[in-house]
Amino acid sequence: MAKPKLAVVKMTGCAxxxxxxxxxxxxxxxxxxxxxxxxxxxxxxxxxxxxxxxxLVEGSVSTPRELRELKELRERTKLLIALGxxxxxxxxxxxxxxxPPQESAKVYERFLEIHSKKExxxxxxxxxxxxxxxxxLRGCPPxxxxxxxxxxxxxxxxxxxxxxxxxxxxxxxxENVCLLVCEGRPCMGPVTAAGCGxxxxxxxxxxxxxxxxxxxxxxxxxxxxxxxxxxxSREDLIGKFxxxxxxxxxxxxxxxxxx
Amino acid sequence: MGGKVIAKDSLGEFVSKLSERYRIFxxxxxxxxxxxxxxxxxxxxxxxxxxxxxxxxxxxxPTSERIFSFKMDGGVEEPEERDGPxxxxxxxxxxxxxxxxxxxxxLEGEFPSPSYARRRERxxxxxxxxxxxxxxxxxxxxxxxxxxxxxYDVLLTDLGREYLAESGSRRGEEMLAxxxxxxxxxxxxxxxxKAIECAxxxxxxxxxxxxxxxxxxxxLDNPVWKRLGEKDLACGICVNSCPTCFCFDVxxxxxxxxxxxxxxxxxxxxxxLEFSQVALGGNFRRDRxxxxxxxIGHNLGWGGASQFRxxxxxxxxxxCGRCIRYCPAGIDLTEVVKELRGI
Ligand code: SF4
Ligand code: SF4
Ligand code: SF4
Ligand code: SF4
Ligand code: SF4
Numbered sequence: 112m113a114k115p116k117l118a119v120v121k122m123t124g125c126a127x128x129x130x131x132x133x134x135x136x137x138x139x140x141x142x143x144x145x146x147x148x149x150x151x152x153x154x155x156x157x158x159x160x161x162x163x164x165x166x167l168v169e170g171s172v173s174t175p176r177e178l179r180e181l182k183e184l185r186e187r188t189k190l191l192i193a194l195g196x197x198x199x200x201x202x203x204x205x206x207x208x209x210x211p212p213q214e215s216a217k218v219y220e221r222f223l224e225i226h227s228k229k230e231x232x233x234x235x236x237x238x239x240x241x242x243x244x245x246x247x248l249r250g251c252p253p254x255x256x257x258x259x260x261x262x263x264x265x266x267x268x269x270x271x272x273x274x275x276x277x278x279x280x281x282x283x284x285x286e287n288v289c290l291l292v293c294e295g296r297p298c299m300g301p302v303t304a305a306g307c308g309x310x311x312x313x314x315x316x317x318x319x320x321x322x323x324x325x326x327x328x329x330x331x332x333x334x335x336x337x338x339x340x341x342x343x344s345r346e347d348l349i350g351k352f353x354x355x356x357x358x359x360x361x362x363x364x365x366x367x368x369x370x
Numbered sequence: 371m372g373g374k375v376i377a378k379d380s381l382g383e384f385v386s387k388l389s390e391r392y393r394i395f396x397x398x399x400x401x402x403x404x405x406x407x408x409x410x411x412x413x414x415x416x417x418x419x420x421x422x423x424x425x426x427x428x429x430x431x432p433t434s435e436r437i438f439s440f441k442m443d444g445g446v447e448e449p450e451e452r453d454g455p456x457x458x459x460x461x462x463x464x465x466x467x468x469x470x471x472x473x474x475x476x477l478e479g480e481f482p483s484p485s486y487a488r489r490r491e492r493x494x495x496x497x498x499x500x501x502x503x504x505x506x507x508x509x510x511x512x513x514x515x516x517x518x519x520x521x522y523d524v525l526l527t528d529l530g531r532e533y534l535a536e537s538g539s540r541r542g543e544e545m546l547a548x549x550x551x552x553x554x555x556x557x558x559x560x561x562x563x564k565a566i567e568c569a570x571x572x573x574x575x576x577x578x579x580x581x582x583x584x585x586x587x588x589x590l591d592n593p594v595w596k597r598l599g600e601k602d603l604a605c606g607i608c609v610n611s612c613p614t615c616f617c618f619d620v621x622x623x624x625x626x627x628x629x630x631x632x633x634x635x636x637x638x639x640x641x642x643l644e645f646s647q648v649a650l651g652g653n654f655r656r657d658r659x660x661x662x663x664x665x666i667g668h669n670l671g672w673g674g675a676s677q678f679r680x681x682x683x684x685x686x687x688x689x690c691g692r693c694i695r696y697c698p699a700g701i702d703l704t705e706v707v708k709e710l711r712g713i
Binding site for chain 1: 400401402403405423428433434456535600601602604605606607610611623626627628636637638639642643644658662695696697698699
């Protein structure tokens with residue numbers, strides 16, 4: 112039986128998610144043994160065009176060319192997996208959606224000469240805004256264990272176990288001191304999907320929400336708590352909810368200031 | 371059973387003697403909080419702790435635990451348990467009573483758990499009378515404190531300059547034989563009674579248990595649940611903090627070459643959406659309101675005598691106060707009871 116063909120494709124993103132695929136180091140050889148890596152620009156120069164059995168797609172869609180490529184890829188791919196927040200929810204690139212062009216111009220000196228800007232859409236959206244996505248691997252970047260879990264699921268045709276409950280679950284099970292309750296710091300853990308092993312709170316930093324909303328995120332209640340307990344202003348709250356997943360239905364109200 | 375009075379100065383020596391026979395786990399400071407952690411001496415412990423982040427059930431039902439490993443072509447291997455005797459030092463009355471309740475589930479229930487039984491068996495318990503309950507405690511209302519009636523090997527009560535140490539089992543007798551101390555007098559027992567009375571006067575939270583099962587069953591549709599559901603974050607902190615919660619999820623994890631894997635279990639929490647999800651996305655408690663009602667209702671209403679007949683007139687909740695202390699949304703089950711009673 113021929114090995115399933117895997118593609119790792121990049122749209123608008125920082126390449127950190129692809130890096131994470133490479134960081135599966137200890138299992139990488141097993142992975143290469145189990146699948147035929149047909150397209151992975153960061154790892155090989157022998158890239159072939161589809162069809163693919165599985166495609167991991169990093170990044171959000173910000174140019175007409177990317178949109179064209181994504182649609183073609185969808186047609187040539189059995190299982191299309193959105194890899195990381197940019198692909199799942201827009202993430203950092205999508206902050207542009209909230210910013211008027213004049214504002215961006217203040218940051219970039221010669222704004223109109225930026226090549227990507229000239230040919231790009233004014234707005235950036237996740238993959239699911241344009242094509243059917245079979246699985247979303249969230250996180251900025253997703254944890255390599257989750258990437259492996261998704262690939263195993265794809266190869267065996269079973270549903271992978273991805274944590275949809277909040278970061279607080281992993282955080283508590285590690286017996287961390289709660290930064291929000293005990294120290295009054297603005298932690299996004301209660302509304303953020305787990306999967307990172309509560310990486311930030313376990314190192315004394317508040318969760319920034321980089322896995323996007325958990326399965327039943329109560330954003331309005333947390334916004335109220337962060338304002339009351341941690342003294343966050345309306346601006347601060349908008350920033351918190353916009354940063355990684357402001358376009359998602361669970362966060363959009365808080366991200367647009369409707370608090 | 372016998373006892374001894376141990377001078378506080380001699381406690382260190384007692385602990386070091388015990389450490390020759392047991393791995394000792396005691397309350398240790400962690401930031402603003404405390405955790406039960408392995409200790410090598412009395413100095414590493416803080417016996418004036420309020421409560422711990424995770425309850426002692428973590429020693430008997432680990433947060434995550436391998437049930438067995440398997441190979442795809444058949445063959446199952448259970449993990450070997452090699453751990454020797456251990457000891458929990460300074461367990462509070464609420465947490466001790468919580469273990470007695472878990473015993474009903476995992477030892478006396480329909481499906482006893484051999485690993486739980488082994489761990490209970492090999493773990494000695496040195497309990498501590500609470501002389502200074504914290505602001506969220508309400509064990510007195512629940513009949514589980516501030517001093518335990520039994521279930522311990524040794525019970526320590528702080529008498530000021532000395533500890534009254536009473537044994538509650540054969541193992542406890544043997545442990546006390548290692549301690550340097552003097553004989554117990556009537557005055558010491560009186561001192562203990564006084565310390566308990568004094569502690570009782572300090573409780574700030576109370577729950578009226580009268581007819582509480584019915585109170586909950588009558589109020590399944592009370593608007594209070596909807597309001598709580600709007601505040602509740604479904605973060606799971608309350609359940610994971612609770613010393614008597616016993617729910618877990620079972621999952622399979624395959625190794626990458628996919629020739630085998632492990633089946634493991636991990637603590638689960640009814641306040642989470644996935645808890646009551648079934649095949650094809652069906653869910654019995656999709657609303658947060660229904661889930662917070664399950665947590666509070668199971669702890670104070672239908673988790674009591676109606677589920678555990680032996681637990682006459684008591685509830686599943688032992689009044690440790692952790693779910694109140696650690697809830698980011700400020701949800702307090704003692705206040706909910708008052709609301710249901712219309713107070
Ligand atoms: S520190 Fe953050 S993630 Fe951890 S329990 Fe507290 S709120 Fe949740
Ligand atoms: S704790 Fe939050 S911000 Fe940190 S890695 Fe996890 S999801 Fe991301
Ligand atoms: S700790 Fe509070 S906010 Fe979190 S699930 Fe429990 S009741 Fe809800
Ligand atoms: S319900 Fe709350 S107060 Fe009662 S035993 Fe559980 S954590 Fe403690
Ligand atoms: S309160 Fe919820 S998690 Fe705890 S034992 Fe009951 S059903 Fe299980």
